[in-house]
Amino acid sequence: xPLLEVKNLKKYFxxxxxxxxxxxxxxxxxEKGETLGVVGESGCGKSTLGRTIIHLQExxxxxxxxxxxxxxHVHGKKLKEVREKMQIIFQDPYSSLNPRIRIxxxxxxxxxxxxxxxxxxxxxxxTNRLMELVGIDERLRNAYPHELDGGRRQxxxxxxxxxLNPEFIVCDEPVSALDVSIQAQVLNxxxxxxxxxxxxxxxxxxxxxxxxxxxxxxxxxxxxxxxEKASTxxxxxxxxxxxxxxxxxxxxxxxxxxxxxxxxxxxxxTSPIDPGPGxxxxxRCPFATSKCxxxxxxxxxxxxxxxxxxxxxxxx
Amino acid sequence: xxxxxxxxxxxxxxxxxYTSGKKNVQAVNKVSFELKKGQTIALVGETGAGKxxxxxxxxxxxxxPPAKMLGGRITLEGRELTSLSEEEMLDIRGGKIAxxxxxxxxxxxxxxxxxxxxVEGLLLHNDYDKDAAENRAKEMLELVGIPKDRxxxxxxxxxxxxxxxxxxxxxxxxNPLLLLADEPTTALDVTIQAQVLDxxxxxKEKYNTSMIxxxxxxxxxxxxxxxxxxxxxxxIIEYADKRELFINPCHPYTNGLFxxxxxxxEGESRLKPIAGSPPDPTDLPKGCAFAPRCPYVMDECIESxxxxxxxxxxxxxxxxxxxxxx
Ligand SMILES: Nc1ncnc2c1ncn2[C@@H]1O[C@H](COP(=O)(O)OP(=O)(O)OP(=O)(O)O)[C@@H](O)[C@H]1O
Ligand SMILES: Nc1ncnc2c1ncn2[C@@H]1O[C@H](COP(=O)(O)OP(=O)(O)O)[C@@H](O)[C@H]1O
Ligand SMILES: [Mg+2]
Ligand SMILES: [Mg+2]
Numbered sequence: 001x002p003l004l005e006v007k008n009l010k011k012y013f014x015x016x017x018x019x020x021x022x023x024x025x026x027x028x029x030x031e032k033g034e035t036l037g038v039v040g041e042s043g044c045g046k047s048t049l050g051r052t053i054i055h056l057q058e059x060x061x062x063x064x065x066x067x068x069x070x071x072x073h074v075h076g077k078k079l080k081e082v083r084e085k086m087q088i089i090f091q092d093p094y095s096s097l098n099p100r101i102r103i104x105x106x107x108x109x110x111x112x113x114x115x116x117x118x119x120x121x122x123x124x125x126x127t128n129r130l131m132e133l134v135g136i137d138e139r140l141r142n143a144y145p146h147e148l149d150g151g152r153r154q155x156x157x158x159x160x161x162x163x164l165n166p167e168f169i170v171c172d173e174p175v176s177a178l179d180v181s182i183q184a185q186v187l188n189x190x191x192x193x194x195x196x197x198x199x200x201x202x203x204x205x206x207x208x209x210x211x212x213x214x215x216x217x218x219x220x221x222x223x224x225x226x227x228e229k230a231s232t233x234x235x236x237x238x239x240x241x242x243x244x245x246x247x248x249x250x251x252x253x254x255x256x257x258x259x260x261x262x263x264x265x266x267x268x269x270t271s272p273i274d275p276g277p278g279x280x281x282x283x284r285c286p287f288a289t290s291k292c293x294x295x296x297x298x299x300x301x302x303x304x305x306x307x308x309x310x311x312x313x314x315x316x
Numbered sequence: 317x318x319x320x321x322x323x324x325x326x327x328x329x330x331x332x333x334y335t336s337g338k339k340n341v342q343a344v345n346k347v348s349f350e351l352k353k354g355q356t357i358a359l360v361g362e363t364g365a366g367k368x369x370x371x372x373x374x375x376x377x378x379x380x381p382p383a384k385m386l387g388g389r390i391t392l393e394g395r396e397l398t399s400l401s402e403e404e405m406l407d408i409r410g411g412k413i414a415x416x417x418x419x420x421x422x423x424x425x426x427x428x429x430x431x432x433x434x435v436e437g438l439l440l441h442n443d444y445d446k447d448a449a450e451n452r453a454k455e456m457l458e459l460v461g462i463p464k465d466r467x468x469x470x471x472x473x474x475x476x477x478x479x480x481x482x483x484x485x486x487x488x489x490x491n492p493l494l495l496l497a498d499e500p501t502t503a504l505d506v507t508i509q510a511q512v513l514d515x516x517x518x519x520k521e522k523y524n525t526s527m528i529x530x531x532x533x534x535x536x537x538x539x540x541x542x543x544x545x546x547x548x549x550x551x552i553i554e555y556a557d558k559r560e561l562f563i564n565p566c567h568p569y570t571n572g573l574f575x576x577x578x579x580x581x582e583g584e585s586r587l588k589p590i591a592g593s594p595p596d597p598t599d600l601p602k603g604c605a606f607a608p609r610c611p612y613v614m615d616e617c618i619e620s621x622x623x624x625x626x627x628x629x630x631x632x633x634x635x636x637x638x639x640x641x642x
Binding site: 013015016017018020039040041042043047048091092095135137139143147149150151152173176178182183184185188206208246247250251252253254255256259260262264265268269270271273 | 532
């Protein structure tokens, strides 16, 4: 039994000009101790997917199943339990911390809230352990979030998420705001924690070298939908969907003698507000034909490798 | 001297501190650099190194208190910005000099639609009428990859990367002469990032815009900048033409930065971050600020601060060992 199963999940938002299909019929599962990478264009619904799974937002349709139990519509005490098992590290280290609470208090809060620590001393000890674990200096204990730079704020967020030994953590771009050296420290930290606690991650990122480094499997999203899903190795070796290809080709190269050769995307970007039934990438896809105006199905091309594109046999 | 060679922006001996409690954070320590018209300088370095503070000093938007500019001169086209009145600065900000802020939320008004915010900036610095400004705003949105039917939405209805793109659209809408881009693409995936960098490149070509690009993405530096300054603990510790810096990085810190990159090719499973963390900015070492983390540290490094040395024409490095064999 997988730790987490997501079945036909949808999250729609009503906005001034119509209905935004932010997450539109997404399914996947995550095993214990596994990392699922989620990549895709900015605004394609990655954060919304993560927030909906861990119940920060109500799903519009579909199911979320944790350890075999459907938790899509739980509330009250059960919801509190579920929230302890599933945590999130937020994308934005600037707005995810309460500006009026000192660092120590920020990390202590979920611990206190859980009621699992009886004495002040126990609380303090656990807070210390977490601060050390994520590498926050002792001198910052009494600082307020605004006094910290982004990297340190993000560590505070990680410490908070780790506080109650969750089984599943949505890491929403946890390292995007960090510079490479600190990024490496944080990635190593997250991987070590996974080794010792068997926690599973859904790792949202736009950095493909990071996702390649950390994930077992990868989902590629485009405008609310899954366009490709495979093991990490398979996805990089045998990239099939035109959007995934464009994505991989746009990685800036650090090799000064070997700049990237980008597959450029032209054409209007489809709006997620009341989109039509066809492939949402078609307007920018260099391979699009009239067949792409029809709804696309996610097909299993080889074992475990799913693609949603009617033209891959012809173009690959 | 041809126009292209004229120094456009000059920063000399900039020094900024933040007072926090009884202590002073020495955020920027005697930083100097020059920028020619149409040129891009990249500032790279760890969080807390002082990059944002340098950019904010140029725009004169440091929060005071706690920030204080202790010394230095900043001149733009020969005019000393540090001596301008607040009124004159208001005119320059968002017009001649535009900044893309690292934290998009501080730059966006949560109570106003994104479209209206771009329009507001346009009306302030250009002589557009309302309709023309609205059209230009929609055009800018599309250029950063946001469909124009989203003009009427509020910031909270946008994703992190979309908010960042709105801030970029606002900064670029007025065709600035100097663009201060503070980690402009951190929240963007590579296809949108490439589109945004193209947009900035077009602006540079069309208006000969100069740019200070702050980023920790060495790939973006490689694709976009002309020169690179590596910032560590408030100082520039290495400065060179981009090509030279990537091929012959000299400072042990710069070398460490390259070593921390997750590779796209090799299969190593642990990354090699630079050991240790940056020094406490309220109590900087008296010698080389990197010495406590440096794998090649010697006694001299701890005793006194190394000077900036020119190890080859235009390539400067602040390390005792610079230019010598290690
Ligand atoms: N609270 C909300 N109200 C209305 N629309 C929303 C809301 N939150 C997100 N959206 C919309 O849902 C879509 C997906 O947003 P989401 O934040 O999930 O994107 P993302 O993939 O995380 O992007 P990024 O990489 O830029 O963070 C976007 O079109 C966004 O504007
Ligand atoms: N408003 C502030 N109050 C106190 N200290 C600050 C403030 N802003 C920045 N600092 C400190 O100044 C130093 C440089 O910060 P910053 O310029 O933001 O660095 P960077 O942009 O390179 O990450 C850091 O030590 C940071 O903690
Ligand atoms: Mg997001
Ligand atoms: Mg900064």
